[in-house]
Structures are given as C-alpha cells and as structure tokens.
Amino acid sequence: MNTEDRRQKTEDRGQKRVVSGQWSAISGFLFLLVTCHLSLVTVSNASDLKIGRMKVSIMPEYESSDVLVVYEGKFADKDAFPNQVTFTLPKGVTKLTDVCSLSPGGQHFCQLYNIVNKGEYNETSVKLPYADFFIDFKYSPFNIKSGRFLRDFEYIIKLIYPIDTLEVSIQEPLRSTEFKLSPEPMSKVNKKDLNYYNYTFKDIKGGQDVRFKIKYAKDDTMPSVDIKFSAMSKQDLIERRKGIWLLGIGIVILIAFVIIRRLRTKID
Known part of the structure; x- marks a missing residue:
C-alpha cells in the first residue's frame, strides 16, 4: 500500500468518526428532547x-x-x-x-x-x-x-x-x-x-x-x-387504538429514514 492509499484510508476513517460522532450527537439530542417532553408532561400540575x-x-x-x-x-x-x-x-x-x-x-x-x-x-x-x-x-x-x-x-x-x-x-x-x-x-x-x-x-x-x-x-x-x-362496540375501539399505534410507528420509521439518508449523503 503506497502513501497515497494510506492517506486516503486515514481520511475515510476520519470521516466515519465524524459521522459516527454526529450520529451519537443526534441520538443524544433526540433522547434529551423526548425526555424533556415527558418530564414537562409529568410535572404538569x-x-x-x-x-x-x-x-x-x-x-x-x-x-x-x-x-x-x-x-x-x-x-x-x-x-x-x-x-x-x-x-x-x-x-x-x-x-x-x-x-x-x-x-x-x-x-x-x-x-x-x-x-x-x-x-x-x-x-x-x-x-x-x-x-x-x-x-x-x-x-x-x-x-x-x-x-x-x-x-x-x-x-x-x-x-x-x-x-x-x-x-x-x-x-x-x-x-x-x-x-x-x-x-x-x-x-x-x-x-x-x-x-x-x-x-x-x-x-x-x-x-x-x-x-x-x-x-x-x-x-x-x-x-x-x-x-x-x-x-x-369494543371491536371498533380496539381497531381505532391499533391505528394510532401504527401511525406513531410509521412516523418514527420515516424520521429514522431521513436521518440515515442525510448521513449517507455526507459520507458520499
């Protein structure tokens, strides 16, 4: 492996560390945001x-x-x-x-x-x-x-x-x-x-x-x-409750997809 190849691999690893750090920061921010929201709801008198x-x-x-x-x-x-x-x-x-x-x-x-x-x-x-x-x-x-x-x-x-x-x-x-x-x-x-x-x-x-x-x-x-x-009708109530859970899961998946796609764009 020549010097140019080593330099390129070093830069790639550096970019991955930066992206990894960005992902950790984003994850931490999202967790903090959710925690703060739940805390505000909980302490509501x-x-x-x-x-x-x-x-x-x-x-x-x-x-x-x-x-x-x-x-x-x-x-x-x-x-x-x-x-x-x-x-x-x-x-x-x-x-x-x-x-x-x-x-x-x-x-x-x-x-x-x-x-x-x-x-x-x-x-x-x-x-x-x-x-x-x-x-x-x-x-x-x-x-x-x-x-x-x-x-x-x-x-x-x-x-x-x-x-x-x-x-x-x-x-x-x-x-x-x-x-x-x-x-x-x-x-x-x-x-x-x-x-x-x-x-x-x-x-x-x-x-x-x-x-x-x-x-x-x-x-x-x-x-x-x-x-x-x-x-x-209990069945109607059950179906409606199931629908709101599916909607919430869909929103979470969509947000995760957007974040991952942006990170991949930065790597490229």
Missing part, C-alpha cells in the same frame, strides 16, 4: 386543570339490575394534554366498563386505569391523550329482592376539578312507580319511552359534592332495555 363542560348520566336498572353511570365531558385547556387526571367513583366500584379519550376527529381511544379505595369513595386515575373524556361503569347501591321492592339511594358526585357547566341526567326505570328525586329536576324529556330528568349547574368549585336522592318502587328485576342493543 393536574390540580390546576378545569373542566369546561361535564355531563353525568345516572340510569338505574337501564341494561341490568345495577345502576349505569356515565361521565363525559371536556377539560377547558386542550393544550394541557396528554395529562394524568383523576375522577371519583362510588364506594365498591372496582371495574370500569369504558375509559376513553376522544380525539378532535371523534375517535375513541381506550385507556388503562387504576382504582384506589379512598374509604367513603373510590378514585380512578387515568392518563388522557386528549381533553375529551368518556367513562362509564355500573354499581349496586341496593340489593333487589323478589316481588315489589322499594329502591332508595343517594348518588354523590364528588368533584375534584372546578367545572364551568355540569349537566346531570337521571333516567326513570321502565315499569317503575312512585319515582321521586331530590332536588327537584329542572326539566323532563321523554326519549324512546323513557323519562329523563335533567339538571344544569354553573361554576361548580373543585372539591364540592353534588348530591341526588333517588327513590322508586318496581315489581320486577328486568332492565329497561335489552343489553344487546345498548352495548358499545
């Missing part, structure tokens, strides 16, 4: 969050002998998300039927959750990717006996965050009698042979309890609707 609008639907014996409860709404600051949020649940609730976040396009993304026993009530913690949320669950505040049986229970909405507008809708079970609510409802509507009693509250402070007493009699234990026609 969830207690400063505020809900713009929230609707609570309470439906005794709607699709089963339990009480179906639905929380849906939107946090006021959409730029604060993704974020970890907390909701209270009645004592005894250990499982949620759905915990979803809604994208601006209306897609549902199911989320993992954790439920903690807080003594007089339970609490669920979930990380929402978007400000919109949808949570539903069932619980049993009474033990239904055979024959005519009086149902009498109180539902407490324990608010963690302040809310601009809180809407509450309580459904009267089909074939029930002596249906009474306290406080008195503000309005009543009938949808598909079912009566719904509605309330609207403004500027609710965080930490406040909103209470409703529900009382009625019923001669049977049959639900108001057939569950086959009321259940949400």
Whole structure:
C-alpha cells in the first residue's frame, strides 16, 4: 500500500468518526428532547386543570339490575394534554366498563386505569391523550329482592376539578312507580319511552359534592332495555387504538429514514 492509499484510508476513517460522532450527537439530542417532553408532561400540575363542560348520566336498572353511570365531558385547556387526571367513583366500584379519550376527529381511544379505595369513595386515575373524556361503569347501591321492592339511594358526585357547566341526567326505570328525586329536576324529556330528568349547574368549585336522592318502587328485576342493543362496540375501539399505534410507528420509521439518508449523503 503506497502513501497515497494510506492517506486516503486515514481520511475515510476520519470521516466515519465524524459521522459516527454526529450520529451519537443526534441520538443524544433526540433522547434529551423526548425526555424533556415527558418530564414537562409529568410535572404538569393536574390540580390546576378545569373542566369546561361535564355531563353525568345516572340510569338505574337501564341494561341490568345495577345502576349505569356515565361521565363525559371536556377539560377547558386542550393544550394541557396528554395529562394524568383523576375522577371519583362510588364506594365498591372496582371495574370500569369504558375509559376513553376522544380525539378532535371523534375517535375513541381506550385507556388503562387504576382504582384506589379512598374509604367513603373510590378514585380512578387515568392518563388522557386528549381533553375529551368518556367513562362509564355500573354499581349496586341496593340489593333487589323478589316481588315489589322499594329502591332508595343517594348518588354523590364528588368533584375534584372546578367545572364551568355540569349537566346531570337521571333516567326513570321502565315499569317503575312512585319515582321521586331530590332536588327537584329542572326539566323532563321523554326519549324512546323513557323519562329523563335533567339538571344544569354553573361554576361548580373543585372539591364540592353534588348530591341526588333517588327513590322508586318496581315489581320486577328486568332492565329497561335489552343489553344487546345498548352495548358499545369494543371491536371498533380496539381497531381505532391499533391505528394510532401504527401511525406513531410509521412516523418514527420515516424520521429514522431521513436521518440515515442525510448521513449517507455526507459520507458520499
């Protein structure tokens, strides 16, 4: 090998070291960027969050002998998300039927959750990717006996965050009698042979309890609707969640391809 060849190989090795160093620097920068982003999201104080609008639907014996409860709404600051949020649940609730976040396009993304026993009530913690949320669950505040049986229970909405507008809708079970609510409802509507009693509250402070007493009699234990026609499509939710993961993987692959191509251009 002559002197010129050795010099050329030395220059090539030097260029490779430079490229390797550049790649290490880029990798370190990307890692630092992701770490900083996650840190900012993590340290975001969830207690400063505020809900713009929230609707609570309470439906005794709607699709089963339990009480179906639905929380849906939107946090006021959409730029604060993704974020970890907390909701209270009645004592005894250990499982949620759905915990979803809604994208601006209306897609549902199911989320993992954790439920903690807080003594007089339970609490669920979930990380929402978007400000919109949808949570539903069932619980049993009474033990239904055979024959005519009086149902009498109180539902407490324990608010963690302040809310601009809180809407509450309580459904009267089909074939029930002596249906009474306290406080008195503000309005009543009938949808598909079912009566719904509605309330609207403004500027609710965080930490406040909103209470409703529900009382009625019923001669049977049959639900108001057939569950086959009321259940949400879990398969649609699974497919939508799979789609967002595939999109994220595709973006990462595209970024890696662009970086590698630029590095190869510099080597040439």
